[in-house]
Amino acid sequence: NVLILDFGSQYTQLIARRVRELNIFCEIKPYNALPADLSQYKAVILSGSPFSVRSEDAPHPDLSQIRGHKPILAVCYGAQYIAHFSGGNVAPSNTREYGRAKLAHIAPDPFFKGVPENTQVWMSHSDTIKTLPAHAELLASTHDVANAAFKIQEEDIYGIQFHPEVYHTKEGKRILENFLVTIAGLEQTWTPDAFAETTVAELREKIGNDKVILGLSGGVDSTVAAVLLHQAIGKHLHCIFVNNGLLRKNEFQEVLDQYEHMGLNVKGVDASKLFLDALKGEADPEKKRKIIGRIFIDVFDDEAHKVEDAKWLGQGTIYPDVIESVSATGGPSATIKSHHNVGGLPDYMKLKVVEPLKMLFKDEVRRVGASLGIPDERLGRHPFPGPGLAIRILGDITPEKVEILQEVDHVFIKGLVDWGLYDQIWQAGAILLPVQSVGVMGDERTYEKCVALRAVESTDGMTADWVHLPYEFMQKISNDIINKVPGVNRVVYDISSKPPATIEWE
Numbered sequence: 001n002v003l004i005l006d007f008g009s010q011y012t013q014l015i016a017r018r019v020r021e022l023n024i025f026c027e028i029k030p031y032n033a034l035p036a037d038l039s040q041y042k043a044v045i046l047s048g049s050p051f052s053v054r055s056e057d058a059p060h061p062d063l064s065q066i067r068g069h070k071p072i073l074a075v076c077y078g079a080q081y082i083a084h085f086s087g088g089n090v091a092p093s094n095t096r097e098y099g100r101a102k103l104a105h106i107a108p109d110p111f112f113k114g115v116p117e118n119t120q121v122w123m124s125h126s127d128t129i130k131t132l133p134a135h136a137e138l139l140a141s142t143h144d145v146a147n148a149a150f151k152i153q154e155e156d157i158y159g160i161q162f163h164p165e166v167y168h169t170k171e172g173k174r175i176l177e178n179f180l181v182t183i184a185g186l187e188q189t190w191t192p193d194a195f196a197e198t199t200v201a202e203l204r205e206k207i208g209n210d211k212v213i214l215g216l217s218g219g220v221d222s223t224v225a226a227v228l229l230h231q232a233i234g235k236h237l238h239c240i241f242v243n244n245g246l247l248r249k250n251e252f253q254e255v256l257d258q259y260e261h262m263g264l265n266v267k268g269v270d271a272s273k274l275f276l277d278a279l280k281g282e283a284d285p286e287k288k289r290k291i292i293g294r295i296f297i298d299v300f301d302d303e304a305h306k307v308e309d310a311k312w313l314g315q316g317t318i319y320p321d322v323i324e325s326v327s328a329t330g331g332p333s334a335t336i337k338s339h340h341n342v343g344g345l346p347d348y349m350k351l352k353v354v355e356p357l358k359m360l361f362k363d364e365v366r367r368v369g370a371s372l373g374i375p376d377e378r379l380g381r382h383p384f385p386g387p388g389l390a391i392r393i394l395g396d397i398t399p400e401k402v403e404i405l406q407e408v409d410h411v412f413i414k415g416l417v418d419w420g421l422y423d424q425i426w427q428a429g430a431i432l433l434p435v436q437s438v439g440v441m442g443d444e445r446t447y448e449k450c451v452a453l454r455a456v457e458s459t460d461g462m463t464a465d466w467v468h469l470p471y472e473f474m475q476k477i478s479n480d481i482i483n484k485v486p487g488v489n490r491v492v493y494d495i496s497s498k499p500p501a502t503i504e505w506e
């Protein structure tokens with residue numbers, strides 16, 4: 001296991017992903033929450049930071065339990081931190097040091113084994129190490145950065161000014177591998193299969209004969225969490241799948257069938273009417289979300305009480321959610337949208353929480369899912385928001401509007417699948433606009449609804465860009481929608497990126 005000490009760099013998660021890609025397990029901890037017991041860690045990586053080591057409020061953790069005890073890779077701020085507090089000199093740099101650079105004068109050290117002279121590396125810093133600590137040894141330089149890499153032999157510390165974790169550092173993965181495997185002696189045994197196997201065993205041990213309740217959504221995370229728990233405790237896992245009446249066309253029945261087919265002990269609860277009644281007349285996006293969140297909790301709680309003697313609540317929380325909530329520098333950020341599924345369940349459900357995916361990134365969840373034999377169509381499914389079509393029907397919601405949007409969405413998504421486009425897209429859907437416009441069908445004047453189509457590429461939903469769908473596809477799909485869905489006479493395509501737009505319209 002590797003410990004990544006986070007000084008607040010925007011790239012810290014990326015370091016973790018690269019380490020995991022090498023099939024080595026790692027954990028991120030904020031610099032100010034160093035675990036008391038470090039025995040499980042065989043190596044430590046110090047991340048970058050937006051701070052300058054010279055500033056008063058710069059992170060300044062006590063590394064005495066680590067230095068000299070474990071191999072350390074210090075990246076960017078991490079390297080400056082080591083240099084600064086070991087007798088070196090860190091100062092603002094005269095030239096800007098952002099973006100690509102060529103690494104030269106590379107020393108013949110195991111750390112750089114297989115890394116060619118002049119390989120491209122990525123820099124992003126405004127301070128620079130002017131002089132190295134007396135006992136440090138220079139390992140490489142770039143044109144602008146004399147001390148681009150160094151080592152402190154007796155403490156097994158490697159410091160690098162560039163970022164090995166970013167894609168633009170060509171040999172970044174090799175450098176991480178050299179450090180972790182050759183120097184720190186870690187084994188590359190952390191695979192999806194191994195994860196599934198040990199997790200199932202751990203869950204079995206932890207839960208014993210207790211009953212667990214879990215809310216399924218049809219999404220990747222809750223499905224994989226359910227299958228892991230199911231393999232551990234079988235019928236003691238009670239899954240609840242709620243139809244809020246705002247799902248995609250046929251989704252409730254199809255997904256329920258699929259869950260049953262997978263052997264899960266699942267109860268489908270059709271609460272559509274409750275949700276739609278409660279939403280009646282409400283046009284404000286945040287209020288719609290709150291109503292849906294509230295009704296969901298009521299319905300779920302009712303169902304949960306029917307499972308006698310349940311002790312645990314299973315959840316599909318994944319690693320980015322966990323890191324977000326403990327991030328060293330992540331202060332409270334503005335609420336753009338109140339995602340109702342973040343924020344926890346009411347405390348009257350006095351259950352212990354079990355989160356089998358808590359240490360995984362999204363792509364790892366998918367790979368674990370595949371190794372558990374979950375069908376590709378479930379694992380490759382686009383993200384779908386908890387409030388469902390409610391936030392894609394702009395303005396107030398009626399059962400008729402839901403039906404129109406379900407039909408439009410169905411034609412669009414099926415079209416993407418049929419044209420082989422679905423898997424190239426991160427998320428797609430249709431939006432029903434509160435707009436009517438004039439059209440002509442046959443000899444008749446029409447005055448009907450307008451729908452927008454949205455398809456975006458993204459890696460995490462934080463930023464996104466619209467997809468350049470082929471014109472032939474758009475032509476065909478627009479025709480199909482208007483011909484097949486009564487009440488719609490106009491289709492438009494959303495060409496806004498995020499930021500400044502968001503993916504959903506509400």
Ligand code: XMP
Nearest residue numbers: 338339340341383385386387461502503504
């Ligand atoms: P935005 O619209 O904020 O969406 O760019 C980013 C991602 O989050 C999803 N989303 C939600 N998911 N409850 C959810 O569970 C919500 O209220 C919600 N709002 C947005 C959105 O579908 C996209 O994947």
